[in-house]
Amino acid sequence: MLxxxxxxIKLVLAACRYPIPERYVTNRSVILVTHFPDSFQHQKPPYRxxxxxxxAHWLENRGERVLILGQPQGEVFPTTDRCRSFDGFALATxxxxxxxxxAFRLALSAFLSGFRLRLSGEGFPNFxxxxxxxxxxxxxxxxxxxxxxxxxxxxxxxxxxxxxxxxYENNPWERGVALAAKNRPDPRDVIGFLHCAVxxxxxxxxxxxxxxxxxxxxxxxxxxxxxxxxxxLSLGAHDPDRVxxxxxxxxxxxxxxxxxxxxxxTIHTVLVVLEGLEKxxxxxxxxxxxxxxxxxxxxxVRAHPAYPYERLARLAGIxxxxxxxxxxxxxxxxxxxxxxxxxxxxxxxxxxxIAGFMGIPLMRFEGDSLLTxxxxxxxxxxxxxxxxxxxxxSAIRSFLSLPMNDYRIEMQQRQGYILRYLAPxxxxxxxPFLPQEKLQYPSRPIS
Numbered sequence: 316m317l318x319x320x321x322x323x324i325k326l327v328l329a330a331c332r333y334p335i336p337e338r339y340v341t342n343r344s345v346i347l348v349t350h351f352p353d354s355f356q357h358q359k360p361p362y363r364x365x366x367x368x369x370x371a372h373w374l375e376n377r378g379e380r381v382l383i384l385g386q387p388q389g390e391v392f393p394t395t396d397r398c399r400s401f402d403g404f405a406l407a408t409x410x411x412x413x414x415x416x417x418a419f420r421l422a423l424s425a426f427l428s429g430f431r432l433r434l435s436g437e438g439f440p441n442f443x444x445x446x447x448x449x450x451x452x453x454x455x456x457x458x459x460x461x462x463x464x465x466x467x468x469x470x471x472x473x474x475x476x477x478x479x480x481x482x483y484e485n486n487p488w489e490r491g492v493a494l495a496a497k498n499r500p501d502p503r504d505v506i507g508f509l510h511c512a513v514x515x516x517x518x519x520x521x522x523x524x525x526x527x528x529x530x531x532x533x534x535x536x537x538x539x540x541x542x543x544x545x546x547x548l549s550l551g552a553h554d555p556d557r558v559x560x561x562x563x564x565x566x567x568x569x570x571x572x573x574x575x576x577x578x579x580x581t582i583h584t585v586l587v588v589l590e591g592l593e594k595x596x597x598x599x600x601x602x603x604x605x606x607x608x609x610x611x612x613x614x615x616v617r618a619h620p621a622y623p624y625e626r627l628a629r630l631a632g633i634x635x636x637x638x639x640x641x642x643x644x645x646x647x648x649x650x651x652x653x654x655x656x657x658x659x660x661x662x663x664x665x666x667x668x669i670a671g672f673m674g675i676p677l678m679r680f681e682g683d684s685l686l687t688x689x690x691x692x693x694x695x696x697x698x699x700x701x702x703x704x705x706x707x708x709s710a711i712r713s714f715l716s717l718p719m720n721d722y723r724i725e726m727q728q729r730q731g732y733i734l735r736y737l738a739p740x741x742x743x744x745x746x747p748f749l750p751q752e753k754l755q756y757p758s759r760p761i762s
Contacts (some may be wrong), residue, residue: 319458323418326387326410326462329395339405343382343474347375348467348481348492351385351408354620356393362401362675366482366510368564371404381590382407382477383471385516386488388464388703390627406431409444409466409613416464464491467518471499478695480748482535483507485519503705504687505531505750512665512736537561540738546693559665562744563737567669572650574730578722579657582711586656587641588666591621596631598662598680603633604704605660605698606640612711617644617652617666658711660701663688669699672733674726676714690736697722697730 330435352365362382382405387394391410430606457676471477479496481489489507496505513520519644522530537559538544544560547553564647587602591593599616605612624643629636635643646652649666653659659670660678667677668690679689691698699710717725738744746754 316444319462320418322391322459323413323462324415326395326408327393327415327418328409328410329411330393330410330413333396333399335398335411335731339350340470341473342380343405343477344380346382346470346474346477346479346525347371348384348386348463348468349386350477350650351387351389351394351397351481351501356397358397360401362406364402364564366565367480368566369742370480370564370745370748373740374748381405382470383399384409384412384467386459392416398431398754406481407470408431409462412466412469412637413462416540417469419461421695423738426628444544444715460488467492467495467570468498471495475501476503478503478505478649478750480506480508481533482512482531483509484517485532487520489533490531493533497531504535505533506535506537506748508561508564509536509538509543509547509747512663512668513538513543513550514663514690515550515664515692516684516686516688517541520550522553524552525566527552527554528626529530529756533557534751535559535747537572539563540734542693542732542735543737559747560720560738560744561747562740564740568649568739569672570582571735572669573654574672574726576723576726578695578717579717580720582612582715582726583656584657584676585660585707585711586644586652586658587614587616587660588664588670589599589618589622589624589627590614590662590664591619593622593630595619595622595627595662597625597682598660599631599633599703601658601680601682601701603631603639603641604752605701605707608704609711610640614641615644615652616641616655617649618663619654660707663690665690667691668733671729674730676710694729696725696732737753 333472347367347370349364349366355365364371371383374381385406385408387408394406395410456544467479479492483489483491487684493505496502516619535557538547538561540562541560544558546598548555548558587598589598602614602616606612616624618627625635633639635642644652649669653670653673653675655673658676659667660680661667662680662682671677671691678701679698681700699713
């Protein structure tokens with residue numbers, strides 16, 4: 316309860332210190348619900364959303380009046396202040412639509428729901444520790460979801476004709492968005508944008524027929540392309556008429572990438588790309604062992620911004636100094652890192668899609684997961700699966716022995732698949748974000 320209450324109070328106090336113009340939160344036809352990551356504090360105009368890209372600009376160019384409602388993921392006060400830095404563009408945090416009274420009531424509601432669950436679990440003494448840990452997280456998730464729900468409800472009271480578009484991963488807070496948007500006298504469209512890779516390992520994407528009538532959900536789910544839509548529809552009882560093929564709003568812009576047209580003559584530098592997850596410890600240990608077995612190759616590690624390399628290395632128990640076989644990337648720009656790589660070693664990072672489009676040979680660490688988290692699990696072109704550290708050297712030799720014609724054919728086919736997975740933005744690919752009455756193809760994927 317205290318964590319939820321503290322977060323709610325921070326949101327409200329920051330909004331009081333850094334208010335936004337009244338016109339930003341009234342007379343809106345669309346509310347985009349997103350996250351404001353740490354990088355938002357340093358973003359320069361014009362505004363580009365970390366998840367929706369330039370969708371707000373595209374909608375406004377078509378006569379919509381858009382409000383971006385962001386949940387601060389870093390420091391609340393600098394993020395709230397930053398909302399005022401984009402002249403003429405309406406941005407707000409959830410705190411701009413909350414009161415101190417709201418913050419207290421929401422924290423109390425989350426606490427009481429956890430208390431009731433705790434009482435109901437007293438009949439299972441053997442699971443007390445597990446139940447306690449689960450309850451702690453469920454109370455926090457519910458509290459954060461209630462904050463978003465209450466904030467959106469307050470905004471919809473002032474903008475009764477607004478429809479809602481939110482980033483979608485079937486997280487608990489998104490259900491609060493759906494409830495707020497639908498529990499009003501004249502509900503409008505609720506659209507969820509599945510902005511990330513669709514993976515079988517993400518079990519939260521799986522929906523059973525029994526859940527559909529009781530689980531709050533968007534009226535429409537938009538994926539990043541036809542291939543992503545096909546994979547999503549394979550994960551449970553999703554209604555194909557409610558799942559659309561859109562485009563890759565986040566980037567990168569593939570037109571700016573420089574693809575390779577010939578197979579590598581030599582492979583010297585292997586770029587190891589990590590995700591912002593503790594489970595990357597396994598990949599890091601694997602890479603270190605492979606580097607020790609193959610000292611002729613240089614292994615460069617590119618960590619995720621949310622999880623520094625040094626932190627993961629400590630968890631993995633590996634050496635990070637000059638004597639170690641791995642080197643930390645010293646390049647901030649992803650494209651530059653990829654351009655100097657001869658091959659990429661990854662597990663589940665979506666960087667593999669970008670590297671794959673550029674024609675870089677890929678090595679996928681299989682690990683021991685029962686369900687794959689490989690964003691290219693459905694595409695093995697110019698990719699080798701490695702399970703043991705010694706497999707890396709074998710994979711490299713197989714890439715070097717690949718005939719030029721075979722390389723070019725595989726690269727062309729892989730680029731085509733990735734463009735179907737992360738479709739480039741276009742007017743037609745943006746159509747699923749329009750109001751229901753403006754949709755031309757309600758039950759057909761837009762390709």
